[in-house]
Amino acid sequence: MVFDFFLPDQKAFPHTQRKEEQDESMDFQTKEGVNVSISREDVFKFLSRIPNESVDLIVTDPAYSGMNQMLKLGRGKIIGQYSEKGDGQKRFDEFHDTKExxxxxxxxxxxxxxxxxxxxxxxxxxSLLSLAPTVRxxxxxxxxxxxxxxxIGLGHYFRRRHEFIVFASKGKKRLNSRNFPDVWRIKRITSAKYPTQKPVELFEMMIAASAEPGYxxxxxxxxxxxxxxxSLKRGCNFIGCDVASSSIKISSERIKQFIELKKDILQAENKIEDIPTKKALLNGKS
Ligand SMILES: C[S@@+](CC[C@H](N)C(=O)[O-])C[C@H]1O[C@@H](n2cnc3c(N)ncnc32)[C@H](O)[C@@H]1O
Structure with missing residues (x-):
């Protein structure tokens, strides 16, 4: 284990308990000493193992259930693929985004x-309409x-071409640069190996704006x-989890290949489409 708090002999998380809760976990280290640790786990179990004030940046793209419930009211076209049988009953589990x-x-x-x-x-x-006040x-x-x-993608009435990212802070911290726009033009991934695979540049923008190497x-x-x-591209350590074993299988192979060959096996080319976004990413490099 590369992160101290993941050590199985730690008092709060005896080995037996940990094994039951996590059936797959993997650790990686680059030759520069950057660590990546991922595990198959439910979000709440995973977070409960992380000590207070130990993480420098959270970037995340949860699996919302709200839109699916809404779309069931329509002709169901959009959820057709989403609800295909996969790991369990669904292609991937939903995180139930109730207020609680x-x-x-x-x-x-x-x-x-x-x-x-x-x-x-x-x-x-x-999900933005219902959950943003909770973030606030x-x-x-x-x-x-x-x-x-x-x-454009699918969608009822107007077809969807955008998503939102809520940016928030705990305490005071500036961005690494004043040149980041609040619209990011980054091409969606088509024919992805994993449903809802997002372009790496989307997360790179967040990390470039808010992190330093070693975070x-x-x-x-x-x-x-x-x-x-x-995170690897920006020299940051990374810890993550997903409840789906297909996620751990695909992402662990991707991380391994990236560390060994500097090659991203799921996304061949850069997806940034406009100069301001590209510039912001380059200038934000710390
Ligand atoms: C929108 S996808 C994330 C896609 C990711 N950003 C990417 O670029 O590939 C949401 C993920 O949340 C996972 N998930 C759903 N419920 C979960 C839970 N309770 N705990 C942890 N992960 C969960 C799903 O398996 C899915 O992989």
């Missing part, structure tokens, strides 16, 4: 985040960023591991 669940989730995020640090949480339109109660919300995916970045909804690859 979300308060608990964000409360845990606040507990583990160091003082004067940032958090980025991705939202679709439905727990963190200081600074901006709502628009991710412009450039190509520990956390993402408890890992998916294909794009946030882990972004």
């Amino acid at each position: 669940n979300y308060e608990r989730f964000l409360g845990e995020c606040r507990r583990i985040l160091k003082a004067n640090r940032h958090i980025y949480i991705m939202f679709d339109s439905y 109660n727990i963190f200081d919300v600074k901006n709502v960023i628009v991710w412009d995916k450039l190509n 520990t970045v956390l993402d408890p909804f890992l998916g294909s591991g794009s946030s882990a690859i972004a």
Whole structure:
């Protein structure tokens, strides 16, 4: 184990308990000493093992259930693929985004985040409308960023081309540069190996704006591991989890190959589409 607090002999998490809760976990280290640790676990169990104020940055893209529930009211076209059988009953599990669940989730995020640090949480339109006030109660919300995916996707009435990223802080911390716009034009991933795979550059923007090399970045909804690859690109340590074993299988192979060959096996090319976003990413490099 590369992070002290993941050590199985630690009092609070005796080995037996840990084994039951986590059936797959993997650790990686680059030759420069950057650590990555991922595990198959439910978000709440994972977060409960992380000590208070031990993480420098949280970047995350939760699996919301709200939109699916809304879409079931329509013709069901969009959820068709999403609800295909996979790991369990669904292609991947939903994180039930009730207010109570979300308060608990964000409360845990606040507990583990160091003082004067940032958090980025991705939202679709439905979840933003219902859950943004909860983020405000727990963190200081600074901006709502628009991710412009450039190509339209599916959707009722207007077809979706964007998602939101809520940027918030615990205490006071500046961004690494004043040149970051609040609209990020980054092409969506088409024919992804993992459903809902996000472009690495999306997470790279968050890390470039809010982290320094050596920081520990956390993402408890890992998916294909794009946030882990972004952390490695920026010289940051990473810890993450996902409840789906397909996520751990795909992301661990991706991380391993990236460390060994400096090659991202799930995303061949850079997805940034406009000069201001590209510039911000380069200037934000610390
Ligand atoms: C929107 S996807 C994340 C995609 C990821 N950002 C990427 O680029 O591939 C959400 C992820 O949350 C995971 N998930 C759902 N419920 C979870 C839970 N209770 N605990 C941990 N992960 C969960 C799903 O398996 C899915 O991989």
